[in-house]
Amino acid sequence: MDAPDYSQQTEQQLRQILGRIDAARFPERVQEIEARLASLALAPAPVKTEAVAADAPDVVMAGVWRRIAACLIDGMLLFLIGQAAGLVLYQQFSALGGWGVLVGVFITLLYFGVTQSRLGGGQSAGMRLLGLKVVSRTGEMLGFPAACVRAAIFCLVFFLNGVVIDLGADRELLSTGLLLLLFGLVFSIFYLLVFNRRTRQATHDLAVGAFVVRAGPGKLSLPSKAIWRGHAAFIAAVIIVFAGVALVLRQSAIKAELGALNAALTQLQATPGVQGASIFLMTMHTGNQTSEHLSINAIVDASLPDTGAFAQGLVQTVLDSYPGASRQPWIIVSLRSGYNIGIASQWTITNYAHTPEQWKALGHDSATKIAQ
Template sequence: MSAIQPFDTHSIAGFWRRIAAFALDALALGLIGITLGAIFEEQLVSLGPWGRLLGFLIALVYFGPLNSRLAGGQTLGKRLLQIKVVDAQGAPLALGRSLLRFLPLGSVWFLNNAQLPDGVLFSAWAAVFGLAILGLGASTLYLYVFNRRSRQSLHDWLVGSFVVNAASQGALAAEIAGPPPKLHRVVCALLLALGGLAPLISQQFQQQEPFAQLGQILHAVNAETWIVSSGVNQGATYTSSSSAGSKTTRHLSINAVSRDADIGNAERAQKLAALTLAAHPAAGQLDLIQITIVHGYDIGIASAWRSHSTARAPAKWLAP
């Protein structure tokens, strides 16, 4: 009876096969999310920002069991791309280990673009979320691209897992299964630190003009009880034509997420414009203020929104 040969570098799944497998899994989860939205839209809307937690749990139930020994270490995407998740001995992961493996990736996926309250965005908690989103996200991407020896990313390091070709058998070679290179560890530590510091540095800029007044607009708008969250953007649009020549339109846009479906309410839009001009008087010199009210749901794996926009000159917003 011959001994099982260890894996060689060709048994490690390549970058593009892993990315393609993840894209297929995301598509499968998206179809699940769309189906849930078609049946339970009202309930998903009522979850508000907590809808992303539901999406996280659905993704955890999908990736955890399928990447474990329960399904041979293969999600639907991995099965189609003929790759699988194993440990250093070539065996599929236990369920608990597979669930833990998903946590770093899931944190980046479902916290990114989440509707976080002002109490988080403008506090020390922002550093925690910056580390979880920016730090983990940048580290994961870096390792996917540059860790060519084992192709382990951050979530693989966490549990000692590897993604290999489905036909591979036996333990990994020592040079692959060994500790990650020092360079990668140093780079990931720096990326995690920068991810945690970035929101704190951003807060310092937000206290200076013109960001301070934009922040005041956010605070005033978010204080409205019918608003879940909002965003503000100020900029300029440049157009040019042979007949009218060049034109610059300076504008400020408010995007407000409503708790209810009354997105076409003119009085609400007028109120938001008035709050904007009170918090940022210089906005009265702009050419346009656009108020967009949206309503819908976002559970991370699927979303559906309806919106209504109104753009007027500042003086017309204040007209009775």
């Protein structure tokens, strides 16, 4: 009988054969099996992770819509955190006024700095749900400082949205520069996110050399080519055109009127109890009818005893510093009290609307009552 071939048998099969074989009758086969088992024991064990990675598809760049969806999920989570904090610290947040936005900045940078760095595995909550990950050029996860810088660039525009920044009428160049910065960030981020198909990096990604990829067990496949330079040229051209339009508008015929409004705004912002203010000339079209009014908006202390009298005082300040106010059909005052921390806000709004003559009469009646 020919001797069986044990070279193709697995370790488990060999041990089963060894348990059944008659060692007295076939000692040479027992020796062959034991020798084969010894050689298998000395052979290096196969690495299972490499086999899985070899069969898995390459990890590629994340798509635009998946990134946007992850961002929306993170934004909703931050909103809920801000709302919860506001329920507990409403009075403290209200007292901060315009500085309250720094609370949201701190929470946001801490959230993204931890979750999108190596501390949190490079995945915020939204990214984890949608299978995304932030990595560096080397394929490793970002450090905490880099993740904070990336988040700060992306979130800057959202935090400054709605924040009143008074640079004064004599600082038009600085005001225009800030406007260009915000516009440039918004446009470049979303333009690159959509049209930079080569690396799929937006402005905040390029600043720290980050990539957003699909999370998975496969081999990381980052783009070998740099971003196309034509994107930078196009973005610069759009910003230059926007700057030209902004400068033309500032030098237009309405500059004198805007200057008078700026003077009134300066007086409003200097009023005790006002945390922030804005003033606009508004034109409304309803069907074939057109109506104009002057809109005064102010963020005030929630503890004001008489908001009506306070609103009348603001209108009187505007009437004294802006002659065009008395020619408006209506003057509308909107008083807001509450807080804005960037990621969440809560306001109580009180509106008053009268003609200039009615506002003057209210002021006269108040003065009469005080004299009596």
